Amino acid sequence: MLHIVKSIEKLPLVISLLREEDALLLVEGAIYAAHEKSQAYASIKSCVGVYVLQEDLMARGWEHKVAKTLDIVDMAGFVDLTVTHVNSATW
Numbered sequence: 001m002l003h004i005v006k007s008i009e010k011l012p013l014v015i016s017l018l019r020e021e022d023a024l025l026l027v028e029g030a031i032y033a034a035h036e037k038s039q040a041y042a043s044i045k046s047c048v049g050v051y052v053l054q055e056d057l058m059a060r061g062w063e064h065k066v067a068k069t070l071d072i073v074d075m076a077g078f079v080d081l082t083v084t085h086v087n088s089a090t091w
Contacts, residue, residue, distance in 0.1 A: 002089075005027065052071070057072065
């Protein structure tokens with residue numbers, strides 16, 4: 001399943017439901033969890049398959065503040081994630 005997270009406040013719930021084969025995509029306000037000094041980053045740094053939407057990073061001037069352990073994807077990458085993961089949920 002692809003978990004599309006819009007709000008940083010939803011991360012604890014989403015992480016509690018993640019399975020090994022799931023992916024996590026941070027968009028909108030949830031991109032702030034991608035910074036290594038963010039309190040929320042501690043909860044996602046050990047997760048496999050965490051992506052951050054490039055367009056939302058750029059809109060907030062955060063494209064150079066993303067932890068190196070996370071993958072940045074553009075809109076085409078977002079589409080690829082939705083193809084790879086048949087089911088998705090937006091939080």
